[in-house]
Amino acid sequence: MKKPTPIIPLFKKFIKDTETGKRLKKNGEKIKEGSIDNYKYVLNNLTKFSIETGLELRICNASKLNKREYTSEKNYWKKFYKNYTSYLYKNGCYDNYVGNNIKIIRTFFNYLKNDIDFQTGDFQRLFYVRNEEIEILVLSPEQLKFLIHNKGFEEGLTSSLKRIKDIFVFGCTTGLRFSDIFLLTNKNFEQQKDDWYLKLKSKKTKTFSYIKLPDYAISIYQKAKPKTNNGLVFKKIALINFNKHLKSIGEKANFTAPIEFSREKQGFTKNNKSSAKIQYRFCDKMSSHMMRRTAITTLLILGMPEHLVRKISGHSYNSNSFNRYVHYAQSYMDKEIEKVHVKLETYD
DSSP, X not given: OOOOEEHHHHHHHHHHHHHTTSSOOTTSOOOOXXXXXXXXXXXXXXXHHHHHHOOOOEEOOGGGOOHHHHHHHHHHHHHHHHHHHHHHHHXXXXXXXXXHHHHHHHHHHHHHHHTSOOOOTTGGGGOOOOOOOOOOXXXXXXXXXXXXXXXXXXXXXXXXXHHHHHHHHHHHHHOOOHHHHTTOBGGGEEEETTEEEEEEEOTTTOOEEEEEOOHHHXXXXXXXXXXXXXXXXXXXXXXXXXXXXXXXXHHHTTOOOXXXXXXXXXXXXXXXXXXXXXXXXXXXGOOTHHHHHHHHXXXXXXXXXXXXXHHHHTOOTTOHHHHHHHHHHHHHHHHHHHHHHHHHHOOO
């Protein structure tokens, strides 16, 4: 006879074991706080889903099921997957978010099986992890040069916006992640004769980078340089506020060209529901993610060999995300070449 066990208490134990370090990565490292936060979001979603749909979330030990019960349990999880993903889509979620939820639930199933010897029947293999490729949005080399060199524009900014612009330009130059930028101290900067280098270990990938800095990046560092070696170069700011100020900077810089904005649900492109009323501008979609993407694509566009860009960015040779940057850079160069061809094809 099937003996169901409630899912929510097990999921809470999964989170607790991760927080305390009882559950680790395969390489023995502790799992990052960001991942644990994502687990908590999924727990919250599962709880709301169960309450709002009335579906009991439970699991049975597959090793104690007969053939009929096993088939019944398999059908239960098929139904769960269909209903849970539909619930998320109806609540305005898109493929990447839904896919991440399912990926975490699959991780939870593996935890049950491998860490606490609860035989799940591997029903998580029925869960398809869907994802979508969102268009890469980056500054063009011309836009980046404007932010770097236009003193008249900079003088029109408030002191807080100047600080955000400096951090943004520094990120667009070095390719650092938002989290890494706000961990920089004087120890990360090294002077060798007339040259300055940025040296650090990525918080996310654990890879080491050693990047030569241009004069304008050195000026940004020296302007923000703390008095002590352990002091942070850039004072921390909440991500939501950083992105809000960034959009304001983009608007003031006239980065207001209209852009198309669409996402995917179950593999089908869906325009934003308010897109008929709202025309998105480039500045409306500026965010911290743009820093790293801009740095990588700028290096590629300006001709740096791919293997050297990878060394700076920390991407592996077969990284899918890096290949997307390569394709974007090639597309940009193709458009610029086409402009030249148009000029050559006309004769006045």
